[in-house]
Amino acid sequence: xxxxxxxxxxxxxxxxxxxxxxxxxxxTFSSNAMSWVRQAPGxxxxxxSSISGDSVDTKYAxxxxxxxxxxxxxxxxxxxxxxxSLRAEDTALYYCAKLRGMRAHNYYIDVWGxxxxxSVSS
Amino acid sequence: QSVLTQPPSVSGAPGQRVTISxxxxxxxxxxxxxxxxxxxxxxxxxxxxxxxNTNRPSGVPDRFSGSKSGxxxxxxxxxxxxxxxxxxxCQSFDSSLSGYVFGTGTKVTVL
Numbered sequence: 001x002x003x004x005x006x007x008x009x010x011x012x013x014x015x016x017x018x019x020x021x022x023x024x025x026x027x028t029f030s031s032n033a034m035s036w037v038r039q040a041p042g043x044x045x046x047x048x049s050s051i052s053g054d055s056v057d058t059k060y061a062x063x064x065x066x067x068x069x070x071x072x073x074x075x076x077x078x079x080x081x082x083x084x085s086l087r088a089e090d091t092a093l094y095y096c097a098k099l100r101g102m103r104a105h106n107y108y109i110d111v112w113g114x115x116x117x118x119s120v121s122s
Numbered sequence: 123q124s125v126l127t128q129p130p131s132v133s134g135a136p137g138q139r140v141t142i143s144x145x146x147x148x149x150x151x152x153x154x155x156x157x158x159x160x161x162x163x164x165x166x167x168x169x170x171x172x173x174x175n176t177n178r179p180s181g182v183p184d185r186f187s188g189s190k191s192g193x194x195x196x197x198x199x200x201x202x203x204x205x206x207x208x209x210x211x212c213q214s215f216d217s218s219l220s221g222y223v224f225g226t227g228t229k230v231t232v233l
Contacts (some may be wrong), residue, residue, distance in 0.1 A: 044204070044227035045160075045168065045211050059221050095167055101156070105215045107222070108158035108173065112167035 002026035004096045004112050005110040009116030016120070022096030022113055030054070030074040033099040033107060036081045038042050038092035039115075046092075050099065050107075057104070064090075081101065086120045093117050124149055126212050126225035133231040134202045142228045144212035146189045150223060152193035155215040159188055159197045171210070184190045192229060199230070207232045 008020040020036070035050040049070040050059045058070055069082040079096055096113035127145045134140040144157060151157055157175050160168035170179055172188035175195065185206075187198045195214075199206055212225035 037224075044209075045162075045213075045224040047213075047222040047224060050222065062219070063223055100219070101174075105153075106156040107215070108156070108170065108213065109160070109168070109172045110170050110173075110179070112169075115167060 002098070002114035004111060006076045006094075006096050006113040006116040009094065009118050011119040011121070012086055013122050014042065014087060014120055017082070017084045018086065018095055018118060019083070020081040020096075020116060020118075022038075024077045024079065024098070029072075029077040033104070034079045035055075035099055035107075035111070036070065036079075036108065037095045037097050037112075038090075038118075039095070040089075040092040043092075048094070051079070052104070061078060083118070086118075088120050091118060091120050105110070125216055125219070126214060127211075128148075128212060128225040128228045130226070131229045131231065133233055134199075136202055136204065138202050139198060139200045140202055140230065141199075142197045142210055142212075142230070144197070144214075144225045146193050146214060146223075147181060147216075148193060149186050149218035150193070151190065151195055152215040153215075153217045155217065157188065157190050157195035158213045159186075160211045160213065162211065164208075168211065176215050188192045202230075202232055204232050 036048040093115040097109040098111040099107040101107040159172040162168040175190040
């Protein structure tokens with residue numbers, strides 16, 4: 001069974017840092033691009049960042065570029081999101097997601113993690 | 123960074139047909155980038171409903187169908203059922219932003 005097990009959420013003050021992790025199982029992790037998507041309370045989905053299977057290609061939403069870093073360790077089947085300089089507007093449920101598709105421009109999410117909550121407040 | 127516009131809400135009686143539009147631009151849907159659709163039930167992660175504009179994954183009822191034309195796409199639900207009450211999101215890629223984008227989301231209410 002394909003699974004994405006997330007950890008690392010929590011509460012932090014503005015300006016602080018957090019690292020999210022997502023352990024994948026049930027598929028060949030290194031062959032798949034992965035992504036982080038977030039959803040603020042009562043709001044819609046927002047794509048945050050994506051990374052190719054070989055870590056060569058990374059993409060970021062303008063709202064997080066320069067503050068968040070996506071990475072992966074294929075030897076541990078684990079995806080990471082390092083979040084720094086956190087702001088109140090980063091408060092959200094963060095989903096780990098597996099991407100699928102024939103080419104990057106047409107990728108879609110076929111597997112979602114359960115989400116981990118990040119709360120930024122003083 | 124939401125550059126795909128959806129109506130905030132649509133509603134219909136059981137058995138009726140409803141459609142949800144997803145309007146993009148020449149750099150997103152109009153740039154030959156596929157559109158995908160997700161259904162999100164309350165307090166659960168989204169679920170893939172339609173991939174590659176028109177393709178239903180295994181297990182998705184054929185009441186759900188997708189289409190794309192120009193800079194827009196649509197999701198149709200025929201024979202609306204109570205369990206279809208959920209939030210629906212479209213998703214594509216924006217070539218000028220060099221990133222993936224979600225629609226603003228549509229809440230479907232079954233009357």
